[in-house]
Amino acid sequence: MISSTLPALDAHAHIAPDVTPKQIAALGQSVTFAMTRSLQEARQVRNRRDSALVWGIGVHPGVAAARDGWDAEQFAELLDSFALVGEIGLxxxxxxxxxxxxxxRELLNIVRxxxxxxxxxxxxxxxxxxQHLHDADMRGAILHWFNGDANDIAGAIETDAYFSVNAAMSxxxxxxxxxxxILSETDFPARKVRARKPADTQGIEQLLSQVWNQTPEQVRSRVWWNLRTLSERSGAMERLPEALADTLLYL
Ligand SMILES: [Zn+2]
Structure with a gap:
């Protein structure tokens, strides 16, 4: 079965900007979206080419130092080197x-x-x-660990949003x-999720297989197809690491 050979997909995790190739290899066959929290961190990773990682450029809303370091011009200049923005938000x-x-608001206006x-x-x-997604006409965002109610979810879907979900969700x-x-994530090192490392998506795949009444292999295949659709719609496909784009195109 083709789907069983797909790598684990972790659409939101935190990895140190100085992670070594050996540490990445220890994650096993997987693709991880590695968020940064500040422009300073984004600068550290901008020239990295790690085939198992997609590095994000982020300004974490809850980190005061990241907010202090915010600069729209510098962000826009760095953005050319990235296929992923994260994390950002409120x-x-x-x-x-x-x-x-x-x-x-500034970020959404640039990235949209x-x-x-x-x-x-x-x-x-x-x-x-x-509400911000609507106001900015931001299409196809990935809402990570989203705890909104049914109304919020419906509102998000109106903006063509996706949801990256983890094993700590109900x-x-x-x-x-x-x-x-749906995309799978660990939000590593979030303790509540209990992932042992980035890309340890077993917990959420198990949970989704119960919720959807499917095998974990079918769940993995589903999230990869979802990422393919989103990557095509957003245009991110052309900026993603080549190995990842190939995985998506040959699903
Ligand atoms: Zn995060």
Whole structure:
């Protein structure tokens, strides 16, 4: 069966910018979206070419130093080197919400017309994040660990959003989300998810296989097809690492 040979897909994790090839090899056959939290971190990884990782350029809303280092011009210049933006968004407990909002607005206005995937944080601010997507006419965002209610999910889908989900989410929450919009993630090193390392997606694949009444292999195949659709629609396909684009095109 072809699907069983697909690598694990981790659409949101945190990996140190100085990770070594040996450490990456230890992740096994997998593809991980590696978020950065600040422009400073993004600068450190911009020239890396790791076939198992897709590095993101991010400004974490809950990290004060990342907000202090925000600069729209520098972001726009760095963005050319990235196929992925993340993480960005809003965090209710992250402090200085006014500043978070203005940065998020600026970011969405820059990325909405770029051929990139965009991973969005929305802790405690699900409805407001969806409102921002509408206001900015941002299509095809990936809402990571999204805890919004059915209304928020419907509003997000109106903007063609996807959801990257992990093993700490409830079955009830996962049932609200359409299978054709789901990607798997670990949010490593988030303790609640209990992934042993980035790309350890076994827990969420098991959970989705219960929710969807499918085998874990079918679940993995589903999330890869979803990523393919999103990569084509967003135009990110042309910027993704070649090995990953090949995996997507030959599904
Ligand atoms: Zn994150």
């Amino acid at each position: 965090d209710r407990r992250g402090g200085d919400l006014a500043r978070q909002r203005s940065i998020f 017309t770029e051929p990139v995937l965009v991973s969005i944080h929305s802790t405690g601010a699900a409805s407001e994040v969806v 079955e009830g929450q996962l049932r609200l989300m359409p299978p054709e919009r």
